Amino acid sequence: MLSQLAGHVSDTTPGRGALRTARSWLHSDAPSLSLNGNWRFRLSPTARAAEDFADEGFDDSGWDSIPVPSHWVLQGDGVYGRPIYTNIQFPFPIDPPHVPDENPTGDYRRHFEVPADWSEAERVVLRFDGVESLFRLWVNGDEIGSASGSRLAHEFDVTSSVRPGDNVVAVRVHQWSAASYVEDQDQWWLPGIFRDITLIARPAGGIEDVWLRTGFEEGHGRIETEVTADAAAFPVTLRLPELGIEQVWATAADVAPLDVESVEPWSAEQPRLYEVTVSTAAECVALRTGFRTVEIRGGQFLVNGRRVVFHGVNRHETHPERGRVFDEEHAREDLARMKRFNVNAIRTSHYPPHPRLLDLADELGFWVVLECDLEAHGFDKLDWVGNPSDDPAWREAYLDRIQRTVERDKNHPSIVIWSLGNEAGTGSNLAAMSAWVHARDTGRPVHYEGDHAGEYTDIYSRMYPSVLETERIATEGSRSPLLNCTPAQAARQRTKPFLLCEYAHAMGNGPGALDQYEALAHAHPRLHGGFVWEWRDHGILTTTPDGTPYYAYGGDFGEVVHDGNFVMDGMLLSDDVPTPSLHEYKAVVQPLRFTFDGGDVAIVNLRHSADTSDLRFRWRVEHDGTLVESGDLEVPVLAAGESARVPLPRIPVSQDSETWLTLDAVLAAGTAWAREGHVIATAQLDRSTRRPAPGVRPRTTWRQCDGTLTLGIAEFLDGSLVRLAGRAVTGPRLELFRAPTDNDEAASEGVEESDAGIAGVSNAELWRRDGLDRLTTRRVSVERTADALRTIDKVSAANSALSVMVESLWSLEGDELDLRVEIQPSSGWLTVWPRIGIRLDLPDGAAPVDGAEWFGLGPLESYPDSLRAARTGRFTSTVRDLCVDYARPQETGHRSQLRELTLTSAGTKLLRVVAFPDTHGRRPGFTLSRHTPQQIARAGHPFELPDSTTSHLIIDAAQHGLGSRACGPDVWPDFALRPESRTIRLRIAAG
Secondary structure, rough: OOHHEEEEEEEOOEEEEEEOOOOOOOOOOOOEEEEOOEEEEEEOOOOOOOOHHHHOOOOOOOEEEEEOOOOOOOOOHHHHOEEEEEEEOOOOOOOOOOOOOOOOOOEEEEEEEOOOHHHHEEEEEEEEEEEEEEEEEOOOEEEEEEEEOOOOOOOOOOOOOOOEEEEEEEEEEEEOOHHHHHHHOOEOOEEEEEEEEEEEEEEEEOOEEEEEEEEEEEEEEEEEEEEOHHHHOEEEEOOOOHHEEEEOOHHHOOOOOEEEOOOEEEOOOOOOOOOEEEEEEOOOOEEOOEEEEEEOOOOOEEEEOOEEEEEEOOOOOOOOOOOOOOOOHHHHHHHHHHOOOOOOEEEOOOOOOOOOHHHHHHHHOOEEEEEEOOHHHHHHHHHOOOOHHHHHHHHHHHHHOOOOOOOOHHOOOOEEEEOOOOOOOOOOOHHHHHHHHHHHHHOOEEHHHHHHHOOOOEEEEEEEHEEEEEEHHHHOOOOOOOOOOOOOHHHHHOOOOOOEEEEEEOOOOOOOHHHHHHHHHOOOOEEEEEEOOOOOOOEEEEEEEOEEEEEEEEOOOOOOOOOOHHHHHOEEEOOOEEEEHHHHHHHHOOOEEEEEHHHHEEEEEOOOOOOOOOOOEEEEEEOOOEEEEEEEOOOOOOOOEEEEEEEEEOOOOOOOEEEEEEEEEEEEOOOOOOOOOOEEEEEEOOOOOOOOOOOOOOOOOOEEOOOOOEEEOOOEEOOOOEEEEEEEEEEEEEEEOOOOOOHHHHHOOOOOOOOOEOOEOOHHHHHHHOOOOEEEEEEEEEEEEEEEEEEEEEEEEEOOOOOOEEEEEEEEEEEEEEEEEEEOOOOOOOOOEEEEEEEEEEOOOOOOOOOEEEEEEOOOEOOEEEEOOEEEEEEEEEEHHHHHOOOOOOOOEEEEEEEEEEEEEEEEEEEEEEOOOOOOOOOOEEEEEEHHHHHHHHHOOHOOOOOEEEEEEEEEEEOOOOOOOOOOOOOOHOOOOOOOOOOEEEEEEOO
16 A cells, blocks of 8 residues: 555656647537536545545545635635645655655545436546646546646546446545655645546547647738547538638648638737637537747747737736636736736746636737746755756656647647746756757747756746846847856857846835836847736735734745745735736836927837827826816827827926926727726926025024924924924934835845845845844934024934934924924945935824825835836825735835825824925935834734824935845845935925
8 A cells, every 4th residue: 555655646757547648728519517516525634545435335425525626725714734835945855756644635526427418429538627736536436547737737538437327536636746846836835626627528520639820921821720630530621700711621631721811910919819610520629819920030039020028927826715726707807907007928937827818818918928837946955956857757747747738728829938847957858848849839939947058948038137137148249158158058048039037026015127127128139028026926815813814925824844925926916906016017118108309209109019099198287286287199100119209288387386297198998908098108297497495594593402492383392393283293203214125134145246235134134233223312412593493313223333413403484394304324334224214203192194195206105216107296195005015014105206295184184294305306205104114024914013093204315225136136226225414304384
């Protein structure tokens, strides 16, 4: 028994008994029966449970019931174990191909009825579309076989075991198997039958498989048809009614390419699909095909002869309640959301998705890099010793995986690149996979980032290179070294298109520098953009012991090893809420470029193939954020790549307020993914007349005092502000700390000389070392005149000689209160600072500060290296909505370039703050939150934040950038905040 068990879970081959010839996922009129639904279920802690459960007469009445598809660890509120999250680590000993005896094993059983007329079928096939990780199959007590490859389809011939009427199917699923060593993707380990199970009656004379290979050139299409069927199945008929095509082939030898006149091409922007049927007398299969040609020419990746720039995302299949169980309605909305945010490409990281997703990608329009179900990242810990990618014992499994990937999805026009997998080192098995793909499909190139030497792939691909390195890849000749390459290999790589298969790690608040990468893609033809890591957070919805819901990450389920919140690295939160980074991405990659020049605007259509006939151009003029005029801008239709210079409307310029012109390109009509009027691209032009800041009367009669004073709406005690406009206030105090972002906490080893940080040490660690989270103040002096107060403070931290001098000058200027704060650091500070600001604490009292109205950048948060989505205007928000619910609380809510801020309570205006630029023209920003940075930094989840009775207003002279250091480059030097003197000047009045 034990040897038999080991032979299953420790077998490196892909299984036994499954049909080895994989085939397309086809829409057929052959009879089929879904076995989805409730199954009887038993979970055992090891793989040694008795196998008599597979017998027909076994009594499973004492078992539980579980839905299929599902993951058993997401059912039963922890009764069936808990999810495990690791990024690189294996959650079991690294002892390939063996796995522990403690191997959770789920046994499934159900009855099903086979219709009587199925006895006429030539074969009956049972198809599994996704099971993690190894499963064994019995039908009516007969053992049929086993299979592994969790995100791959497996079919079994069960003809001899099924019968008309009642039947019993039994499935045993092992959580761990040899396959787990090559399924170490950055995601939750979620065992179970999580995709569809289908029983299929294969008719005599039916069609086993169809592949329509299409091409397009200058209005002409071409179809090369591959039909897999018995000779007796012929004649075979192909019909494409929309183009008047009906082609009959009498024998397999007659099947020949078809040239098609006057077809429209398929592209991600214009996803033109044609309905096709291929039929015999016994079966008809329906496909949707698109005409397009993929090629690499002159170091560029082209579709239909035009260069592609990928504005892509890495997409896992994940849902906070269902895990990887597919829901078509949710998936369709997910893809529609991508389109609304100008995403045009998907890398299916790191496995084939549910096949229906690719139907949706064909229909809605995406460039797809289809990735094989393969990753062996945990071997990196061993310096890749024992890596299956170079072990002949794993060759069959590797080839099986790529064959099942390509064969299942080969008909989709959206798939333009095949990817062998991810982070599995390199080796002969990957080279063999590539060779098989090149032989099988000459119409799509092969990608694999780990082939740094370019020995077996067609595209040069990298993860997380810095902006400088990316530019070097694009601009320098073969003299420049490339990662892990000899000069000859580097020269070869430079002849290929370059793709950022992962960049701009979107973990928590970030990333920054998206616009820098985008600029390089437009400046250098060999650079083809890339794929942000990643589309959405993987949080699993759960509750605290007291019932508070939250989105869990690694470690929240008591895992022995885990990688914390590294699974929360998407531009979409777990609950489908877009983060500010997604809005930033939309603005950076918008498909139109606007350049203002005098009284004109130059507009460039950056699309791949679509013209601008689907767009309207609207303009509006605002004075200090208030609309004064608007209208439509007449823009000629621009073909892809074309530009035009268009006169701007007359802009009424105000002498007393800022004047801003905003242009929006919007959809002229609704589409499958957005409504009419949806904004595609935006630009703003500042036409303001510059106005000097109001002056402050000089004071010369300063005298020392105890600082007890009233200045208009302000009351001071011992030099400290205690009340404003009749309400209690504490502050302002110097604030140099922010709750570290995930990027701040990262100790990346990849910091370059161009970066702001120190390799191997996180910025957050340095900030805590220097005491920025625990500053204390010593009042040096307090002076006053009849209508002014000046204080000087020395701010420093325990066990540190570093300090900051802060001079605050309050003065009454007419009916308003003027505040100027001069901030000057001592010498000796060696690291970047998170912020330079002042904080005011506003206790709730009778009227809690619960909202804000402001004129500045908005409506969402913004930071020095993430400003493209922000526009200048007048905005309103609750305090709650100013902040983002990142899964791990961190810095959030900063609004840049503030002009005016009004604090409100239940809609009533309390305080008005006007902010002035400093002598360099730099404007401050603000953050308004219910928690201090220190409170936020101490919380691991939102529910751990303490109850609050105070609102906290921080006015920042400057903020450090965001970067992508959680898994990528640090903050670009231009956006790094180094200790320096700054000035903050405000005018404060009652609301």
